[in-house]
Every structure is written in structure tokens, then in C-alpha cells.
Amino acid sequence: MKIACFGARLADNLGGPSLLVATKSVVGAFLPEAEFTLIVRAKEMAGDLAWAERYGVKLEAYQISPWLPVAVYLRRWFGLQIGSEQIKRLIRVLEEADAVMDIWGIAFADSLGSNSFLIRLTDGLHFWLAKRLGKPVIKYTADMGPFKQRWNRIFARYYLQHTIDLILARDERTAGDIRDLGVQTPTIVAADTAFLLPAESGDEAKSVASIRRHKPVIGLSVSYQAKNREKTVGSYISTMVHLVDHVHKSVNGMVLLIPNEISSGANDDARIAEKVHEQVAGQNCQIVPSPRLRAQELKGIIQQCDLVVAARYHTIVAALSLGIPTLAIGWHHKYAGVLDRFGQERWLCSIEDLQERELLEKFDALWADRQAQTEQIRRNLEPVKQLVRDAAEQVGRFIQQRTFADSRSLQ
DSSP states (O other): OEEEEEOOOOTTOSHHHHHHHHHHHHHHHHOTTOEEEEEEEGGGHHHHHHHHHHHTOEEEEEOOOTHHHHHHHHHHHHOOOOSOHHHHHHHHHHHHOSEEEEOOSEESOTTSSOOSHHHHHHHTHHHHHHHHTTOOEEEEEEEEOOOOSHHHHHHHHHHHHHTOSEEEESSHHHHHHHHHTTOOSOEEEOOOGGGGOOOOOOHHHHHHHHHHTTSOEEEEEEOHHHHTTOSSTTHHHHHHHHHHHHHHHHHOOEEEEEEOOOOSSSOOHHHHHHHHHHTSOGGGEEEOOGGGSOHHHHHHHHTTOSEEEESSHHHHHHHHHTTOOEEEEESSHHHHHHHHTTTOGGGEEEGGGOOHHHHHHHHHHHHHTHHHHHHHHHHHHHHHHHHHHHHHHHHHHHHHHHHHHHHHHHO
């Protein structure tokens, strides 16, 4: 059995590999014969190739082109092959797949990306390609919406209704928004797959553990997404600097700055971490070397934290899955959704009205109550993980049924 996956960036990222590794593991438990091919954007192919072997997955490149729909149409209806070698390889991978899954953790959100006609048209083009080639298409665990912007609403409704066979929503808010959109595609509410990502203790994690023997360790996951949404220029950096200073003064803690998403442009968590680090006492703050770590190793470092403050969703998932009290700085309803699963919704600050005083007060309150919050998180953890496994079992059965039906139709 072959499964083609879209929606994970391997290099310089925590979320994508977390979803890939966990999805392969949990779906593979129900489809042990499954082989996974990850289809990545062509511009990221070179960087991701260096990680493919470390994550145990084959890669294929995908680049949006006007020729793609034409090539798929001619291949499907006339058996003709046209286009570049890259297009031909992509079509071959999709043709050979028994199912196509999109594992990206957020989709069709007004607050993410441009709401232009062209951008929203291409957001779901890969769904259309797979469907035109006759493949069952699954939108794996994701938060979606809100669907208020015109082109996002129009194309989300089309793709979710007409090109996808099964949707896994990460919370009830997403499932409700999908229903309100008029989409009737079967939808399962399931927790984020990355809750099942294992943590590995490498050299960096052991180094942090040695620090933790002498003082508390606080993880601080910074984000350019939060920076780009700040109310006043420089306010997010300033607030993070003051938080680091506050951690040192109030609990004598060491802060680990955790950049999740790295790039060569302005949208780079590492740049945010460096700007914060430049303005605080060096001995009280370190930057985690995220670019050279696999997701499992980065989670192993997070495992050594006594408390986490995070603007990155998959740092929050990693921390909660380890029973670590977490204070979130959110910019999308997905943050409230994941905290709510653990009864932790009070520990959320919105970037839209982030107040430094409120953040520091919430940190102090969470620190003081961390033992009780840890116990509450752990009580909810196994039910959340079971939701992930139950959803994977339903996906596995769905793929098996579709594969069996397709094989019968060919006899």
C-alpha cells in the first residue's frame, strides 16, 4: 500500500516533522504495509532532502504550475504524458498512491496568508489533482477557518466539499465552522497527531538536564507569526525581553529560547530569538540549536523544562504531551482549542491584545500552581492520545475499504 502525503516541511521546522513522524507511526500501526511518500514544495526540496533519510521518508517535489491541471486532465482521460520531468514524476506518485493525505496542521484560515483569488485558488490545488486522478483524499488533523474572507470562504467550500473524502478537525470549533460553511464531507473531531511524537534525549537535552539540577528551566517558544501581529512595532520583542528578565528575578530560572521555524528571510523565529537574546543577560538565557535537531530531539529538550511559554502551536503540543504547564500566546483559535482539551484555557494570552503585565501575572500564577496544573494535564493526556489513535484507526479502515472497492471495480 502506498500513501502520498502533502503538507510537511522537514528542514528547520518542528511542526511538519512532528506531524509526519507521528502520522506515519499511528497510521502505520493500522496499515503496517503502508509506504509513505512526502510531497514537498520544490523550493524546499534541497533542504528537505538532507533530512529525508533521518526521518525515514521518500520525497517528491511539487511546484504550482498552470501545466499541472492540464497534464493531469490529459493523463486521466487520454493517457497522455506532458510537462516537465518533475510534473511527470509527481503525477506518477499520485497515480500509484492508494490514498492521498494532507497532514498540514492549519488550512483555509483567514488569518494565515493572503486572501487574494490566486492564493486561495492554489491553496487546495493538490486536493483537486489527487481527486482528478481518482484517489481517496483525506485532510488529516487540522484547524481550519474562520471562513469570513470572500475568496477563502469560496475556495474552502469548494475544496472541502468536492475534492476531499474525509476531514479530521482538531477541535469542535473547526468542525462547526466547516458545517456552517455548508460542507457535508464526513468530518471526525480528533486531537493533533503530534501528541504521539516521541521525545529523544540527545546531548543538548542532557546539557539542559544538568542546568535543571541547579535552577528551574523555562522554555520560551518565540514566533515571527506573533511578531508580525503585534499592535505596536517592537512590542512583542520588548515583552519577551521583560519576560526573560522576570523569570530570572522571580524564580532564578534559566530561559531556553526555542525557535521552531527557520528561514533565510524576515519570517524567521531564529531572528526573533537572537533579538531577545541580545537584550538580556547571556547567562540567564540560551538559544536552542533547533536547525540541527530532529523533532524528537527538540521535544527531548522541551521535556527538561519546568514550564513553557509558547507562541508556537507545536511547542504547546509537545509540552502538554509531556505534562508540562504551558502559557500560550495565540493568534488563532487553534490555541484555545488545544488548551481546552486539558482544562488549561485560562493560560492563554492573545497577541491581538497582549499586555505585558497580564503575561507576567499569568506566568507567576501558573508557576505558583504548576504542580496542580501538571496533574490536571496528565489526567487528560491519555484520553487525548486515544482520540489520535481512534482517528487513525478510522482513517486506516477508510483507506482499506476504498482500496478494496477500487480493486473490486477493476475485476
